[in-house]
Amino acid sequence: MPALSPTMEEGTLSKWLVSEGDNIKAGDIIAEIETDKATMEIEAVDEGILSKILVPGGSQNVSVNSVIAHLTNNIEDSNNQTQEKKNNISPEDNNVTYKPSQNENDFANYSEPQKTENFISVREALRDAIAEEMRKDDRVFLMGEEVAEYQGAYKVSQGLLDEFGSKRVIDTPITEHGFAGIGVGAAFRGLKPIVEFMTFNFAMQAIDHIVNSAAKTLYMSGGSVSVPIVFRGPNGAASRVAAQHSQNYASWYSQIPGLKVVAPYSASDAKGLLKSSILDPNPIVFLENELLYGEKFSIQEDKETYIPIGKAKKIVEGNDVTIIAYSISVKFAIEAADYLLQNHGVNCEVIDLRTLSPLDEETVLDSLKKTNRVVVVEEGWSICGIASEISALIMERGFDDLDAPVIRVTGKNVPMPYAANLEKLALPCVDEIVKAVKAVSYI
Amino acid sequence: MTKIDSTLAKTLLEKLWEVRLFEENTSRLYKEGVLPGFVHLSLGQEACAVGACQALQESDFITSTHRGHGHCIAKGADLNRMMSELYGKETGYSKGRGGSMHIADVNAGILGANGIVGQSTTLAIGAALSFQTKKLDNVVLAFFGEGASGSGAVHEAMNIAGIWKLPVIFFCESNKYAELSPFDVHVPIKNISDRSKGYGFKGITIDGNNLVDVYSNVLEAVKLARNGNGPTLIEAKTNRWHGHYEGDPQKYKPSSELDEKNWDDPIIKFQDFIKKEKIISETEIDKIKEIVDKKIIEAIKFAEQSKNPSAEILLEDVYASDF
Numbered sequence: 001m002p003a004l005s006p007t008m009e010e011g012t013l014s015k016w017l018v019s020e021g022d023n024i025k026a027g028d029i030i031a032e033i034e035t036d037k038a039t040m041e042i043e044a045v046d047e048g049i050l051s052k053i054l055v056p057g058g059s060q061n062v063s064v065n066s067v068i069a070h071l072t073n074n075i076e077d078s079n080n081q082t083q084e085k086k087n088n089i090s091p092e093d094n095n096v097t098y099k100p101s102q103n104e105n106d107f108a109n110y111s112e113p114q115k116t117e118n119f120i121s122v123r124e125a126l127r128d129a130i131a132e133e134m135r136k137d138d139r140v141f142l143m144g145e146e147v148a149e150y151q152g153a154y155k156v157s158q159g160l161l162d163e164f165g166s167k168r169v170i171d172t173p174i175t176e177h178g179f180a181g182i183g184v185g186a187a188f189r190g191l192k193p194i195v196e197f198m199t200f201n202f203a204m205q206a207i208d209h210i211v212n213s214a215a216k217t218l219y220m221s222g223g224s225v226s227v228p229i230v231f232r233g234p235n236g237a238a239s240r241v242a243a244q245h246s247q248n249y250a251s252w253y254s255q256i257p258g259l260k261v262v263a264p265y266s267a268s269d270a271k272g273l274l275k276s277s278i279l280d281p282n283p284i285v286f287l288e289n290e291l292l293y294g295e296k297f298s299i300q301e302d303k304e305t306y307i308p309i310g311k312a313k314k315i316v317e318g319n320d321v322t323i324i325a326y327s328i329s330v331k332f333a334i335e336a337a338d339y340l341l342q343n344h345g346v347n348c349e350v351i352d353l354r355t356l357s358p359l360d361e362e363t364v365l366d367s368l369k370k371t372n373r374v375v376v377v378e379e380g381w382s383i384c385g386i387a388s389e390i391s392a393l394i395m396e397r398g399f400d401d402l403d404a405p406v407i408r409v410t411g412k413n414v415p416m417p418y419a420a421n422l423e424k425l426a427l428p429c430v431d432e433i434v435k436a437v438k439a440v441s442y443i
Numbered sequence: 444m445t446k447i448d449s450t451l452a453k454t455l456l457e458k459l460w461e462v463r464l465f466e467e468n469t470s471r472l473y474k475e476g477v478l479p480g481f482v483h484l485s486l487g488q489e490a491c492a493v494g495a496c497q498a499l500q501e502s503d504f505i506t507s508t509h510r511g512h513g514h515c516i517a518k519g520a521d522l523n524r525m526m527s528e529l530y531g532k533e534t535g536y537s538k539g540r541g542g543s544m545h546i547a548d549v550n551a552g553i554l555g556a557n558g559i560v561g562q563s564t565t566l567a568i569g570a571a572l573s574f575q576t577k578k579l580d581n582v583v584l585a586f587f588g589e590g591a592s593g594s595g596a597v598h599e600a601m602n603i604a605g606i607w608k609l610p611v612i613f614f615c616e617s618n619k620y621a622e623l624s625p626f627d628v629h630v631p632i633k634n635i636s637d638r639s640k641g642y643g644f645k646g647i648t649i650d651g652n653n654l655v656d657v658y659s660n661v662l663e664a665v666k667l668a669r670n671g672n673g674p675t676l677i678e679a680k681t682n683r684w685h686g687h688y689e690g691d692p693q694k695y696k697p698s699s700e701l702d703e704k705n706w707d708d709p710i711i712k713f714q715d716f717i718k719k720e721k722i723i724s725e726t727e728i729d730k731i732k733e734i735v736d737k738k739i740i741e742a743i744k745f746a747e748q749s750k751n752p753s754a755e756i757l758l759e760d761v762y763a764s765d766f
Contacts, residue, residue: 150623150695173593173629174560174621198622202559205594240480240531242542244558414761418480418542419531422757 001033001055001062013068015057022050024071031057031068048072119296125267126156126232126288129274130194134164137192140278141168143179144196144233153198154234154293180206180231184213184283187229192278197233200249200287206231207252214283215258230277232286235263236327236379237427239291243415246423248380250326253285254357254389260309261357263287265330267297269354272307280309287356289328312360314367318349321437322367324390325377326353329428333377336433346441356386364390365398372403373440377433382410404440409433445659451497452722453731455654458493459710460735462513465522468739469512469529469543473689478529482543485513487652487684490709491616492517494657495584495679498665504552504570504583506563509544510616510683511556514586519551526742532749538759539752554583561594563587564613568600571609571668582610582668584661589678590621592635601676605642608673612664615676616651618683623695639676651679652709655716682707 001011014032018024025047051072055062062068120128134140141164146153148161148171161169172179176197183193197203203210214227236248254261260282264270270288277284315330316337325333330352337348349367353360368374374394376387387408394406409428417423447455466486472478485492492513496505499518507514515525520536528535529543536546547555554570557563567585574581591597592615604611615636621629632638639646645667649656657679664675684706686693699705717723 146623149628153623171624171628174590175593175595177595178593205559205561205596240542242480242540242545242558244544245481412757414757415540417540417752417757418528418537418545419539419752420479421751421754422531422540425754425757 001066001068010061010063012060013055013057013062016053018050020050020053024048024050118298120267120299121294121296122264122267122270122288123154123156123158123293125271125297125299126274127158127160129271129278130157131160131163133275133278134160134168137278138168139190140192140194141170141186142194142196143170143172143183145172145174145198147171147196152196154290156288156293157196176202176205177209180209181213183229183231184209184217184227187214187227187283188217188225192228192230194230194232194278197231199238199245199290200233200235201245201247203231203233203249210253210259210283210285211256215256218282219258226281227283228281230274230284230286232274232277232284233288234290234293235287236289237291237411237416237423240418240420240423241416242418246416248378248411250287250356250378250380251385251389253287254359254386255384256357259283259285259357260355261285261287262309262355263289263327264354265292265325265327265352267295268299268305269307269313269352271299272305273309273354276306276309279306284309287327292328292331295331307354310355310358310360312363313352313354314349314363315352316348316350318347318371320347320349320371321373321375321441322349322351322364322371323375323377323433323437324351324353324364324367324387326356326386327379329377329379332428332430332433335430336437339430339434340437344438344443346437346443348437353386359389359393361393361397364393365401368394368398368401372401373437374402374406375433375436375440376406376408377428378408378410379428380411381413382408383413385410404442407436407440409436445655445662447655447658447717447720447722449723452717453727455493455497455658456710456713456717456723456728456731457735458497458517459489459654459713460732461516461522461738462489462492463710464732464735464739465512465516465525465742468743470685470689472529472743478543479531480542481509482529482689483510483687484685484689485510485616485683487682487706487709488616488618489513490654490657490713491614491651491679491681492586494654495586495612495614495661495677497658498661499552499582499584501552503581503665504554504567506554506567506570506583506585507546507556508563508586508588508591509556509558509560510588511544511546511586515546515548515551515553515556518548518553520546520548520553521551522738522742523745524548526739527746527749530746530749531751532746533752533756534745534749538756540756540760561587561591561596564591564597564600567613568604568609568611571604571611572607574610575607580610580669582612582665584612584614584665586614586616588621589615589617589626589635590629592638593629601638601642601674604674605644608671610668610671611674612661612668613674613676614661615678616681617648617678618651618681620683620687620696622687623691625695634678636676636678642674642676644674644676646676646678648678648680651681652707652712654709654713681709 048071052070055068147157148169151158183195237246323333340346378387391406496517531539544558567583571583634648636646636648
């Protein structure tokens, strides 16, 4: 049973417009569904044979997400191809498929990643997430520059062309605006594109489609057209590539209603969050980090680990000061916490936001209640940044819990310089975090 | 054919060697770990940069790309300041803040290299519009590649330039590879120049490894633009000897293209031409290379001896201070 609006919980399946045994093509109108607000026709997204109708026409109070019929794909077994799965409109839909990670609160592995064969790189984790979801759902495809033959400019898509072929792993010309728009259009009509930007710097060319097409269409279409798309690629400072190739766009996208913004740090989060992003019926901006691609982390070999979007994670437990970070800044936050514990006896709690929009406000505020002091670390610029947003949140909802003003440790407000010494100065570092923690602790 | 006298031949040959040896040394320095980041070299494409820029006057402008060292050198950028910029030193064009992809020298008519593919064309027509508005007879030449030719920016730039008859030359270095994949992944037709028909101006495909061809064709396009007859699209077929960036393993190229023996060398081609036409002597030809060799060594020394940028430079030039 498809959800016709984000709030729909159940509806009436007024009548079937097709019969068992019918050969259905994508786009065929197959049934009429009635809610308290409207009657709508629903279209098939995939083709196949309608092998069994489970909910007859005229049935009332049919819950969203319940199986109403089986569509047999010519290749795959009908049990895996149910029609209701193909009309994911409600943002809530996917919650039912989330399974909390088995090691959600296992911080021990984070502090000293060892390079052993039990560990996988962020790059491999991302690839595995894409491959697993592509195996499950043939509507998912990957598109971008150099993703197929070259196996990804940063080798994230290694092996995918061989497994899925050139119809599902598609090399595009250098036309970010063009292929972002193609992706959004494909998502309008039921496909689930993953659009890779070689880096998010080049997504500036495509920002009109990300903001004006992807983010706003569900709203503007009265909830009738969802845009299940993932825009992904490396974001933030790389190394020595200067201003046009080294920039953190997290706050740009996080400001846009309709987009969800994910920025993981570890390999397991990268994998579990990308899997959830591909399932999610909304446009997701999935911000990776070039410098983290090669970093290895412990990961559970559980293919069904979907990490929920919108949940932060406590990486280090502590009582004295909360350090909040995301993406590569988490690494520096952990190092600063280690240093402060060893040298100053300051017990920091480190929180990895993981998702920037929607922001997990409760985890932030709960930690503040315990420590009463907060430092926010962000690689991007300070002005109108994620760190600014956290500071405002704490001001509005946690003011009485504060024992010191929040301090932001961010990138300097300059275009990224090229010279090694200047680049280092432009980016936040462990030393600055340590100083900030000492300052909020008045030591 | 355009007449090449001995003075011009010497200038052209010197520029060719400047580009070649600058790029070869940059490649070496990158391999040795001295130079960081992304370095995109134009080895094999020297005749494009040198031929096109030689057809311009000093007061004309170019816009360049991520593969822009050759364009800047050919248009008259200072080798010392360029090399110093690659080293990230304070004496560099951007005081060490820009690196390989962001070299600009307004005094030499270089409006800047741009690291975003396709952007050189729209920026160029903006500059061309300023000349048209101010009734100046300067022209702008935009370098771009066949990869950029598919981007929306290039279409929009050509369309507007066609409508407004802007004094601009669209110079496409069609070097067989865009980023990391071959021409036909990016372009559905054989010649990019065919597209000019759709914009109502002249388009021509030439041998980009033949310096004389490049020079004479750009010269003609410049004449048209300067006289108010609008843009020309020149597609110069050339070869990118190295990868998209230094360190690129180039597995997407057939092995024959990786073998130096098969490279179509624009410098040898030009030297053969001037020898055949007896424009300058072989001794002079050899001497030019020696002189350039020394200049490049000096540029490297200049860069090595220059200071790292001071910390104050980090915060300078973010906003213009005088209004």
